[in-house]
Amino acid sequence: MNLSNEQLLEIYEYINYARCMGERLEYFIKTGKILGAIHLPKGQEGLQAGLIMTLMDARKNGIKINTNPHTRDQALMSKLIGLQPYADEMLCKTSGINGGTSGEYHMTCVEKGFLPAQGVLGPVWGQNAGYAWALKDQGKTNEVVWGIYGDGASSRGDAWEAMNIAALFKVPMVFIVVNNGWAMANPVEKEAPVQDLSLRAQGSGMRGITVDGNDPIAVFEAMVEANKLAMGGEPNLVEFKVTRWGGHFLGDNQEVYRDTSFLKHLDEIDPVLNYHKKLLAMGLVKQEDLQRVHDEQDAIILKAYEDGMNKPAPTVAEICDPNKVYGGAY
């Protein structure tokens, strides 16, 4: 697929957006504005940019993406449902997408394609496959489901059952495995006997491919193809290999279980920097503009959070209202 200069620059915007999203999350957690255990996306921005590009491209072509973004997909989440309802929800405000009751992990908006997640990792792929099956039954041919899981979550037994059912009934679903090599403090070598988790698709007769998740262009190209196959009755799996720079969540001291010497050489592996280098070499961007574009994206995110700050929070009665809790947040 030959991408136009406009498309390459669109990806440039999204990769900067993803980086700024992570930086601002860290800032607002450390300043006490966002509460809870947040899983930072740092290092996984190439994947975010490629997925967002695919989402936007699908929308232009009248295709609806339904997905349950995984913990580190904050940039994708906000593009899926809109930045302001996303930021307000993160700040626990009534104007948030779920009235300030869901927190990051349980955000849901089926109308906008944000499917419910679960605190228990494993069953969500099954729910996703069921949703895709319903789409097929209802003749909704312009919709597809992305089931996004990490290497750890995709190693659960329920995940295999979901792949089997999806393949058997040829539902429009793409299984996405974000392989960052770690499930909390557990390395992928201790949870999987194979190097490429895409091999698992073969057990259900599905196509499985492994893609460099640091390269947003490769992600976009792989996902456009994966969507096409899935919507044509060939559910399939795409594994994206990425690097988790930090601990499992902010506050997790990964030094005690992981060799972090790679952090001294981030210049070599930083997906944002590498994408910048690519566009610089192509003459599409100029060195002196890089900081400005970063700052533009940062200003958009910062404004959303600042606007959200002064909005009202739900009352205790609202938070505890079971109709709201189970009606909005999963």
Ligand SMILES: Cc1ncc(C[n+]2csc(CCOP(=O)(O)OP(=O)(O)O)c2C)c(N)n1
């Ligand atoms: C069934 C189950 N076991 C354990 C947990 C605790 N837990 C939450 S996130 C996580 C690690 C997930 O790792 P992975 O799927 O690789 O995603 P990543 O955090 O690397 O993005 C674990 C073990 C859980 N939520 N559910």
Ligand SMILES: [Mg+2]
């Ligand atoms: Mg992982």
